[in-house]
Amino acid sequence: MRKSLLAVGVMLAPSVVLANTDYKIDLTQPEHHKGEVSITFPASEAKFLDIKMPAWRTGYYRILNLANGVRDFGVRSNGEELRWEKVDKSTWRIYLPEHSGEVTVDYEIYANQLGRRSRHIDDTHAYLDASAVFMYADTWRDEPISVSLDVPDNWKSYSGMERQGNHQFTAQNWDVFVDSPIETGINTHYAFTQDERDYEVVFWGEGNYDAEKTVSDLKKLVGTGDSIWSDYPFERYVFMIHATTGAGGATEHKNSTVIQRPRYSFASRDDYLSFMSTASHEFVHTWNVKAYRPSGLVPYDYQKENYTDLLWIAEGSTSYFQNHLLLHAGIMEPSEYFERVAKSIDRHKAKPGRDVMSVAEASFEAWIDQHGDRAHNDSVNIYSEGALVSWMLDSELLETTEGEVSYRDVHNELYQRFDADREGFTAADVLTILKELTGRSWQNWWQNNVETTADIPFETMLERVGLELVYEKDDEPEVWAGWNANDTSGGMELTRVSKGSPAWEAGFTPGDVIVAFDGHKVVDGRFSEAFKEYEAGESISVTFFRRDQLHEKTLTVKDKPATDAGIEPVDEPSAEQQARFLQWLQIPHPNA
């Protein structure tokens, strides 16, 4: 059973929290991206105390070696300096004299990694994810902490943690601390209440966002959590929004999120929906990952990779649900949702990696999987492919139970049965839930679609809910090479070559710089224009540089595979299709 919120509330009451470890950071000279950290640990009778920086931060499944920001380390107790040594890349071992008192550690942290949402300090703000800024000791990991910030006069500080003062917070343990990042600086703050829960929205940075509209839509969004889960795992939630330059992405935390976007990418309808979709994704994570998560991530081991073959549920199912909440809140129109689903089908069909890697394998390999060309040809993405497999499971559940059971029910069961503070779920647990909900085994389905590459029957899935996949008829079919390229001053530089495409068969590879075709110089995108004059089966002589040496190859182009899919509601959906659509998205079929 889940811990009741009441019990947690009592434990959390500010007056009851007596901090065991005190964290301080001086940010009064932030221009050079540096902060001065001071941590006081309790006295200990042990011979030594190991204190550590995490090697990664939650929500970003890559080793970041966060100890690399530490300089000027020193430690003292009772006014005496203590002996210490580094024993591995992230661990400082402090030798304790007999009857030593409290141990105070000081160091400088360099924080200039805005895009990774781990640590960033500059003259306008600091964003501090504790895992990238503050050290911890395993000995004291479960004990309460307090943190106070010394900041410039005009800065304001926010966090999902309990507030004890303008710039002071407490958390019941290290795990809550690392999952409650701090935004402090020059910012704009909004607060609202929805269903008796408190919400805050903090904007850092100028941009073309409409703060009032954003806050009002976030208010609608947060009211939809109970369309999937029976209750909420928090009483208070904070949205931190960074409108900035050169950074994009977002990270979920226990009762807060940080969302980053280029400052001028909030205003157009597409940009706005993309922002709201991200906000919804992070909000879904408050349950799926923060309240319940795969056993490989429970408890988090901050020192190394935390392997699981279920990241496709953690990320992909979150991506699957994110736009459902927007539809439910009336923020996204059904036609806008269909457009996004159609695009994801296009991307899936154009990705050779879908025949190579399963979502289970992609989950396990996420820590080391590569980006770029390799990812396109030989991998799938836990987000996009995970979302499609989640949809497929949802469609199968609705079909085999005649609309009685949806994938939402599976997630509510995971929420009811597993508390991420104590126990994670395994694939066997998900299969047990599926069997209990539907009365039949899903072992074969899992084997065929999760553990091996899935063959996703989009047409059938759409037909069940009264939708169809349509492709624009092109009167003048274009030919296709199967490469992506950037126009550079030196020519056309290939960035991707799809496995099995004409360019792949001809032997092209990313990095090749194409300078001429059939004896004509490639300038200003002329190749893409001239390309339209060729017909399928024709051969083109292509001249290119590879590592500064000139080469020539023959490219035999083919007809372009069908892309630009669209999804349209059928004119007269049957009663069953209408019912299934409603059970699927919780809104009526557009032609009902």
Ligand SMILES: [Zn+2]
């Ligand atoms: Zn996510």
